[in-house]
Amino acid sequence: MRSGFVAVAGRPNVGKSTLVNALCGDKVAITSRVPNTTRRRIFGVANGPDWQLVLADLPGFQRPMDALTEKMQETVDGSFEDVDVVLLVVSARDRIGAGDRFVARRVFSLGVPVIIAVNKIDRLKHGHVASQMKAAATLGDFHALHPVSALTKDGIGALRDDLVQLLPEGPRYFPLEQTTDLTTGSRIAEVVREKALHLTRDEVPHAITVEVDEIGDKVVRAFVLVETESQKGILVGKKGAMIREIGSRARPEVEKLLGHPVFLELVVKVRPKWRRDPKMLERLGL
Structure with a gap:
């Protein structure tokens, strides 16, 4: 082996x-x-x-x-x-x-x-x-x-x-059915962030992070965090169009990860200078 x-x-x-x-x-x-x-x-x-x-x-x-x-x-x-x-x-x-x-x-x-x-x-x-x-x-x-x-x-x-x-002889470090070390919550957060990256431009993508708040049988709630009110306005979009589109693109992958249909609730919040806050980075697992 x-x-x-x-x-x-x-x-x-x-x-x-x-x-x-x-x-x-x-x-x-x-x-x-x-x-x-x-x-x-x-x-x-x-x-x-x-x-x-x-x-x-x-x-x-x-x-x-x-x-x-x-x-x-x-x-x-x-x-x-x-x-x-x-x-x-x-x-x-x-x-x-x-x-x-x-x-x-x-x-x-x-x-x-x-x-x-x-x-x-x-x-x-x-x-x-x-x-x-x-x-x-x-x-x-x-x-x-x-x-x-x-x-x-x-x-x-x-x-x-x-x-x-080139690999040495050794054991299986992960079970056969496991393809990553990320938790389900982290994978969901990354999927939502990916869709936000695809839909935004300039400096907004670098200021985006996602924190999953709840994974339920019917509802998954995640906070999409940015650093300024202007970035929040871009992510929410006119009458909520942008954040709805992010959710619409992310939901099929989230449902595939969970194995069942869910309502994906995304809430945009401002966390000023989160990229410079060591405690916030630790909380996000970064």
Whole structure:
């Protein structure tokens, strides 16, 4: 039995969470076009007949700007202890530059095997992908280099096989039916936040967090928290249209998680400077 932990590292917006979801065959992490969508370490679990792959989806490397981003970077720095493999993700759609090299220096210094995934190859010409592969190959002494598309699942099977081959012998760390370490409440909160991210823009997404207040047989209530009254106005929308749309998009996924229909009640509240409040961050599990 092979089992172990793989840290998924990279700069923001290279598709780490989408890649973790593809490798696990289940949606364990939310995704959006907003950089730094992932705020905490999330374990995604993939199982085979004689192996278990535990993937640690991490926030992107960044320079801390407030208590929240400081916590996020601390999460990244502390997540490389006792990992068996690092999966370094770069984007085929962007120039491989200083940010990628900074992350690479960190992960190649750990003394564990590193596999590089060049993600987002879908709809790109072969010549462009080849040049990106060549650039990625200069990042360090890698074990393997894989061109993949987390969106279309192209190359995912071969990447998973290579990761599994690097795992040591060990036990199943999670039950077979479990695909993530997140609680049901945390998964619901993340689903609601994802839909809010998809529908808002500018600085509003970074100021949004979600706290689940109640999970009942018929009703799920969650607070959507922002930092200013103007942000609240945007999230509520004209005559409540925006928050209703967020709820409408989130409810099917919430019902799938719970296994039965519910009424999803979303309440928008203002929590000034919550991103700078250590006690609030602790309460939110960040």
